[in-house]
Amino acid sequence: MLRRSYGAAMSLVTYELDEHIATITLNRPEARNAINGALRKELNAAWERFRDDEDAWVGILTANGNVFCAGGDLKDGEGAVGTFGGTFWEKPTINSFESGMELFKPTIAAVHGPCVGYGVTGILFCDFVIASTAATFSFPEVTLGMPTIVGAIRLPERLRWADAMEVLLTGQPMTAERAKEVGLVWKLVEPDELQAQARSWAQTLTKAAPLAQRATKEVAWRTANMGWIESVRFGETMRKVAAATEDVAEGIGAWREKRKPQWRGH
Structure with a gap:
């Protein structure tokens, strides 16, 4: 199968299709892949492309750079829903991937480095979270005086109550080892094995109808x-x-x- 790449059209999010596997990559490493309005728009467009592309059977969500996602860009209210600097940004995202898009194709998150706020919300919508030993996970909103919303809805569905509250109510990073222990992470691998392991599992998934x-x-x-x-x-x-x-x-x-x-x- 020919490889199709849409990276040129989506500078902040790349989309590459190869052998029925679509790889969606956050591509704002200079800003630690923080989600601003432009990145959010391109990310949603990439997931919509994956949903609608009949040749795409399995999706992998990953990121360029040493940080998976630093969360919402506090300098750009279009990147996250909430209150920043006294301004209230009311932008419901129930149709976006991380907030409830109806997408029933198998999805994998390949996580390395810090995964913060919006990043954790996004991987919670994936069926499989494969993380490197260098990954960490956090919802820091409560340390900024703000509540976590979608994460607070979704995390208790994946973890035991106290384990979910450990992440949500402290705002402190959870190590990859601890995340594997509580069930947030499905598989833990060495950093240099992450992409290969995610790809291998995606290939396994494409063997089924x-x-x-x-x-x-x-x-x-x-x-x-x-x-x-x-x-x-x-x-x-x-x-x-x-x-x-x-x-x-x-x-x-x-x-x-x-x-x-x-x-x-x-």
């Missing part, structure tokens, strides 16, 4: 807030939708012929 993966993830996501009967009914509906795809016929045919399936995502 992409439409079946998306249906499975959507069932898991939507039924979290449903009753049992509603959950089963929704799941069975998704099964019927998936059963009508070409990939199901390919998967059954490959099994019968004892060969590897050739998924098309149709």
Whole structure:
């Protein structure tokens, strides 16, 4: 498959597609990848591109430089929602990736260096967090007199209550080792192995049928807030939708012929 890169069009966020794997990279290393208005806009556009690109099956979120993300740029209120310098920026982001975009393709965060505020919120929306031993994680808002909002909603869904509050209520950085212990990090690797490990796992994910993966993830996501009967009914509906795809016929045919399936995502 040809590699497609959109880096020139997105100077603050690069998007590269290769073998069904889209790599989205924060590219503002001179500002420690702090999220200003321009970067936020390009990042959301990159995730929308990934969501809508039928050739992109798995996404990797990573960053250039020694800092994954320094959080919202305090000099640019367009980069974060909250109060900075006495000014209130009311910009809901429920349709952005980190704040609730409906995206059911598998996603991986490859984290190195400090991951702060907005950065942690973003990786919490990824299915797998692979971190280097040099990574740290923090929500420093409370040390600035401000509450954490989306992080406070999402983190207790991923961690035990006290572990989530450890991050949210102290504002202090959590080490990569501690993050692995409490479940924030899925896999911990040496810094020079991070990108290769993320890529290897993405390749493993592309071996499964992409439409079946998306249906499975959507069932898991939507039924979290449903009753049992509603959950089963929704799941069975998704099964019927998936059963009508070409990939199901390919998967059954490959099994019968004892060969590897050739998924098309149709």
